[in-house]
Amino acid sequence: MPHNPTDSPARTTDVYLLFAHEPYYPDTGTQEINTTVVAAATLLHPQVCQPDGARMHDRLTQGRTPGEIIPLSTLTHELDGGAGWPQVGDWETVTTDLVQLVRTGECDALSLGLPEIGRALVCTGPHSHMRAVDAAGQVITYGPKERAAVLAEVDLFLTSLVTEQEFWPGDGLLPPLHRPA
Secondary structure, eight states, X not given: OOOOGGGOOOBOOSOEEEEEEEEEOSSTTXXXXXXXXXXXXXXXXXXXXXXXXXXXXXXXXXXXXXTXXXXXXXXXXXXXXXXXXXXXXXXXXXXXXXXXXXXXXXXXXXEEOOOHHHHHHHTSOTTOOEEEEOTTSOEEEEOHHHHHHHHHHHXXXXXXXXXXXXXXXXXXXXXXXXXXX
């Protein structure tokens, strides 16, 4: 049964959003950046499309484990494969706004250049499988185990960063949505 954040009203603020986006190169001669991790609170930044960012923050922080990295595709899975996005918000505009914040230094982030298969895996749902053909023409199937391995690798990078200093979500954050007790 998929995780349903509305089943557990407890808010966990120490979580992270991972999302893929159009690749960019921060400087000449550097590796492309195609995936980013931000602190959940960054969704409350005033330069992020609101109230969409606040509603995404609410979904992202309900019933999670501290330190958990939640891919955008996991939220899509939890929202009935994306059918629930219209009630939450415009994730495309929100993630575009987040990339802009990262690129202008308005928040902290882990900017990654994931390989093609790793990026594809974090863009699929937690129970999805995908197939790729290698150079020899062999079909290789990737699934939840490989996706978990990519997330574990991202977690290693993130843990080493946040051990030294917590991610700064930016200044002037809006309050999270109020949930009645």
